[in-house]
Amino acid sequence: MNSQQYSSPENFTDTRYLAYRFYTETIEVSRMSALAFFEAGEQQFKGKRMFWQNREKTFTWVGLGHAHVISAHSPHGRFEQIKEEWQSLCKQIVNEEREVQPILFGGFSFDPLNEKDSVWTKFPEAYFAVPTFQMIIKGERAYVSIHLITKDKDTFTAFDALRKERDRLIHSAQVSELKKYRKPLVVKRTELKKDEYLDSIKKVTAVIKAKQAEKVVIARALKLNFDQPLAPASALSQVSEEQPESFLFGMEAENQFFFGATPERLVKVEDRQALSTCLAGSTPRGKTVEIDAALGNELLNDKKNRSEHQFVVKMISQVFDAHSSKMFVPKTPKLMKIRDIQHLYTPVEGELKDGSNLLDLVRDLHPTPALGGEPKQEAMSLIRQYETMNRGYYAAPVGWIDAKGDGEFAVAIRSALLDGKDAYLYAGGGIVEDSHPEAEYDETWVKFRPMLRVLGGQMSDES
Numbered sequence: 001m002n003s004q005q006y007s008s009p010e011n012f013t014d015t016r017y018l019a020y021r022f023y024t025e026t027i028e029v030s031r032m033s034a035l036a037f038f039e040a041g042e043q044q045f046k047g048k049r050m051f052w053q054n055r056e057k058t059f060t061w062v063g064l065g066h067a068h069v070i071s072a073h074s075p076h077g078r079f080e081q082i083k084e085e086w087q088s089l090c091k092q093i094v095n096e097e098r099e100v101q102p103i104l105f106g107g108f109s110f111d112p113l114n115e116k117d118s119v120w121t122k123f124p125e126a127y128f129a130v131p132t133f134q135m136i137i138k139g140e141r142a143y144v145s146i147h148l149i150t151k152d153k154d155t156f157t158a159f160d161a162l163r164k165e166r167d168r169l170i171h172s173a174q175v176s177e178l179k180k181y182r183k184p185l186v187v188k189r190t191e192l193k194k195d196e197y198l199d200s201i202k203k204v205t206a207v208i209k210a211k212q213a214e215k216v217v218i219a220r221a222l223k224l225n226f227d228q229p230l231a232p233a234s235a236l237s238q239v240s241e242e243q244p245e246s247f248l249f250g251m252e253a254e255n256q257f258f259f260g261a262t263p264e265r266l267v268k269v270e271d272r273q274a275l276s277t278c279l280a281g282s283t284p285r286g287k288t289v290e291i292d293a294a295l296g297n298e299l300l301n302d303k304k305n306r307s308e309h310q311f312v313v314k315m316i317s318q319v320f321d322a323h324s325s326k327m328f329v330p331k332t333p334k335l336m337k338i339r340d341i342q343h344l345y346t347p348v349e350g351e352l353k354d355g356s357n358l359l360d361l362v363r364d365l366h367p368t369p370a371l372g373g374e375p376k377q378e379a380m381s382l383i384r385q386y387e388t389m390n391r392g393y394y395a396a397p398v399g400w401i402d403a404k405g406d407g408e409f410a411v412a413i414r415s416a417l418l419d420g421k422d423a424y425l426y427a428g429g430g431i432v433e434d435s436h437p438e439a440e441y442d443e444t445w446v447k448f449r450p451m452l453r454v455l456g457g458q459m460s461d462e463s
C-alpha cells in the first residue's frame with residue numbers, strides 16, 4: 001500500500017447529528033480471508049465484531065470496532081428509531097459517487113414484549129453499529145474502510161492512529177492463516193424443557209382447532225456446556241465450512257456471540273428492487289438421490305406442509321403489496337434443498353414504492369408466519385403464553401443497510417448464542433391444525449443438526 005494514494009478524509013455535518021462529524025476513507029486491497037480479518041481484531045475489538053456473508057457468496061462484510069452504535073432498549077418504535085437515526089447520520093455521509101458505502105449492521109430481538117427470563121443479557125431490543133473498520137469483499141474485489149464518527153474537532157491524530165491500525169489489521173489478515181483451533185469438547189448436552197415443549201404443541205394445536213389462530217411457530221432450545229470457551233472466529237470458520245449454501249452471520253455483544261447459517265432471507269433491497277423468500281414446510285434429505293427426490297415430492301404434495309407454507313406466502317404478499325408495485329409471486333412453491341433439510345420455497349419480488357424503505361419492510365414482515373404465525377398478534381401472544389423460553393435474537397431479523405438504502409436481512413434461525421463455556425441452540429417449527437408433537441420434535445432435531453455439527457454435541461448415531 002502506498003500512503004500517497006490516501007485522499008484526505010471527507011467531512012460532513014448535519015442538523016440532527018450536528019455535533020457529529022463523519023470521517024471516512026476507503027482503500028482497495030488485495031483479496032484476503034474475511035475470517036482472518038475478523039480474527040485480526042481479536043485483541044483490540046473483542047466484543048465489537050460483526051460478520052456477514054450472503055447466500056450467493058457474492059458479498060462478504062466484516063466490521064471491527066464501533067464507530068457508532070444505534071441501539072434500542074424500549075419495546076416500542078425500535079424499527080423507526082433505527083431507521084431515523086441511520087437516516088440522520090447518513091445525511092452527512094451520503095455521497096452518490098462513492099463506490100463503497102458505509103454500512104450499518106445489526107439485528108433485533110424476536111419479541112421485546114416477552115417477559116420470560118433471558119440468557120441474552122448483552123443484547124438490547126435492537127443493536128446496530130457502524131464499524132470503525134469495515135471490510136467488504138464483492139466479487140473479486142476487496143475494500144477496507146475507516147469510519148470515524150466524533151464530536152471532537154481535532155481529529156487529525158485520531159484518524160492517523162486509525163490508519164496505522166487499519167494497516168496492521170490488513171497486514172495481519174494477509175500474512176497469517178486462520179489459527180487452528182481445537183474444537184472444545186462438549187461435556188454436557190441438555191434439552192431445555194423438553195416435556196413442556198411437547199405439551200405446548202398439544203395445547204397450541206387445540207387452540208388452532210378452536211379457531212383462535214391458524215398457525216403458530218413453537219421453538220425450543222438445547223444447551224451445550226464445553227470444557228473451554230469457543231472462539232467466535234473458530235465458530236464462524238466451522239459454520240462456513242459446514243453450511244456453504246446459507247447466509248452466514250455473527251455478532252458480538254461484549255462477551256456474548258450470536259451466530260448462525262440461515263437459509264432464510266427476510267428481505268433484500270437493491271436499487272429499489274425488493275426480494276423476499278417464503279420458506280416454511282420441511283422434510284429431511286434422503287440418503288440416496290431416489291429417496292431424496294421422493295421425500296421432496298412428498299413435501300411438495302403434503303397438505304400439512306403446504307398449509308404451513310401458504311400462510312407465509314399470503315402474509316409476505318400482503319406486505320409487499322403495501323410497499324411495492326409490479327409484484328411477482330409464483331403460484332406454487334419449489335424445493336430449497338440444503339445439506340440436512342429441504343424446504344418449500346416461494347420467492348416474492350416487487351419494486352419499492354416512493355416513501356417505503358428496507359427497514360419499513362423489515363418492520364412489517366417481522367415475524368412472518370414462518371417464525372411467528374397467523375394472525376400475527378394472536379400468534380405472538382400464544383408464543384408468549386406457551387413457549388418455554390425467551391427467544392432473544394433467534395428467529396428475528398439480522399442484516400445490514402447502507403447509506404443508499406440498499407441492504408439485506410436474513411431470519412436468524414439455525415443459530416446459536418455463545419456465552420463463555422455455554423452455547424444455546426434454537427429450533428422450532430410451524431404448528432398448524434394437523435401437527436403432531438413427536439413429528440415436530442423430530443423436525444427440530446433436523447434443524448439443530450448443522451449447529452450441532454459445528455459445535456460438536458451430536459450423539460454418535462447422528463451424522
Ligand SMILES: C=C(O[C@H]1C=CC=C(C(=O)O)[C@@H]1O)C(=O)O
Pocket residue numbers: 217219264279280281282308343369370371395413414426427428429430447
Ligand atoms: C423455525 C424454524 O424454521 C422455520 C423455517 C423453515 C421451515 C419451518 C418449518 O417447516 O416449520 C419453520 O417455519 C427453525 O429453523 O427454527
Ligand SMILES: [Mg+2]
Pocket residue numbers: 280281282308429430443
Ligand atoms: Mg414445519
